[in-house]
Amino acid sequence: EKIAPKAEQYGSELFQRMFSGFPQTRTYFAHVDTSANSPQLSAHGAKIIASLGKAIKNVDNMSAALSDLSDLHAHSIRVDPSNFKYISHCLLVLLAAHLKADFTPQVQIAWDKFLAAVSAVLTEKYR
Numbered sequence: 478e479k480i481a482p483k484a485e486q487y488g489s490e491l492f493q494r495m496f497s498g499f500p501q502t503r504t505y506f507a508h509v510d511t512s513a514n515s516p517q518l519s520a521h522g523a524k525i526i527a528s529l530g531k532a533i534k535n536v537d538n539m540s541a542a543l544s545d546l547s548d549l550h551a552h553s554i555r556v557d558p559s560n561f562k563y564i565s566h567c568l569l570v571l572l573a574a575h576l577k578a579d580f581t582p583q584v585q586i587a588w589d590k591f592l593a594a595v596s597a598v599l600t601e602k603y604r
Contacts, residue, residue, distance in 0.1 A: 481530055488522010494567040502560055532595050539598045551602040558603055561596035
């Protein structure tokens, strides 16, 4: 509820953090304007935030809820699964930066476990 209203802003910032910390991830975005405040990155970031919302709402059946995304990343885009830990790390940093006092150690642990579960679901269809 604190993240969704700022999905495009946070999504764009998420990518900027990832590209800065893990520049090798840019290779998957060669066809996209990766500059700060890029409308394409903002839109894609908003999709990621929305997908995380979908995973939260379907936490008991994330595999089914994220099946299309798992197929897309494994078979179409062929993202190296190690990249999921990079974006997860960057999301944790982003949340800490914006949620400040609300990002307690307990909240961090919960998000870390949740993002690990999402990453596991997204890599289910890799061979």
